[in-house]
Amino acid sequence: MICAADEDDPFPVDDCLFAETFSKESVYDLMGEQLRIRQVFGANLGVAAPVWEAALHLCHYLEDQSVPLRGRRVIELGSGTGVVGILAARLGAEVTLTDLPLALPQLQANVLANMPTSGWPSSPPTVLPLSWGEDHMKFPSDWDLVLCADIIYLPETYPLLVETLGHLCKNGAVVYLSSKMRKEHGTPGFYEKYLPRRFNVELVHHDDKQNNNIYRASVRADQ
Template structure:
């Protein structure tokens, strides 16, 4: 019997951006008039704040410059949480924290998730990715400055290479929550990503959890991804917060996970 772990379907990220239940008049993709062919604007309407987040994509520049399906799923959960926090899959993670929240996003790509988190939660969000991605991240943060200001959110942009302790020290560790979407993709980055999560989430002296959590939206594609989750469970308690229904012919939907530090390091 096929399970979520057995699914090996390749998913086209471009064709899965728009959920089936969204209003086409308020959520759509367009090319800017007079812009290069490779530049695409995604307009994502967020109902809870009655605002539109505009994201520039540069598909010809690589996968970090495109919107992926898990990003939309996580934004929809943030939108739901703003509208109905007591019935939100994110309630156990977000309710009870200080305000404003300090949030870190890993592998931000175009920045949609972090920008939406800042706007819906009135949070201070730091978007991070590799140095060559930073200019487009900053562009998208600036493009949504008015939406952020209106809703009490703020976005900062910083380079961060996974597995690099020096990068973590430069950014600092004063975050209440770490977010990411569709970051489990290249298998050679599994260990660097886990090391970065360890540095941000776990106590530096004994690798015990310090109350910080990582929320990750992920669309399963290949069997090899089970390696990442097996390694992750040696360091973290991993639970499923939410699973989307499959769409656009996929056999599985986006899954949202919550990672929290264990009481002790089980890596031995």
């Protein structure tokens, strides 16, 4: 196989990290904003590559409930393509998008591709690596909102995620988590067993067709 890189391509494949790579760009009209999101599929990115339905559910929920975003400090965990966090930034939030290092090139490219022609209404979104339970202490705890879309699918990460959320939210941040409720991955157990250990958890939306739930959580007073 011969790998070639286009100098104008933000996702060069000349390092031959995987044998097959292809990308797809989709346009999403959300909350009055049009986002162009590129998804890069290959063995390396895995679940970070696509726009998951849970992310779109969360965007629609934020709109339907008129959750205020302008001027608020927002961090997104497991951002993937960045559709949720980029939308929040387009609407005036001060946003930090996080994921594992391998996902950051795709994430950064989507941020750059979606800068409004008049510039970001607040500050440009920040893209940073974050491994739950390992380097979360490098991040502050003064957020207003923590956003999470379809990140509950690996049971071994559940305690690490709760630890990370506990740090990020200890000064009062509210968490919104949108999840496809995959029983085979123990997703319901995260919300029934793990998260309530440190958080008050409320189911605020259920989509029966997609089997998708949205939860709102805040740190318990006894923590």
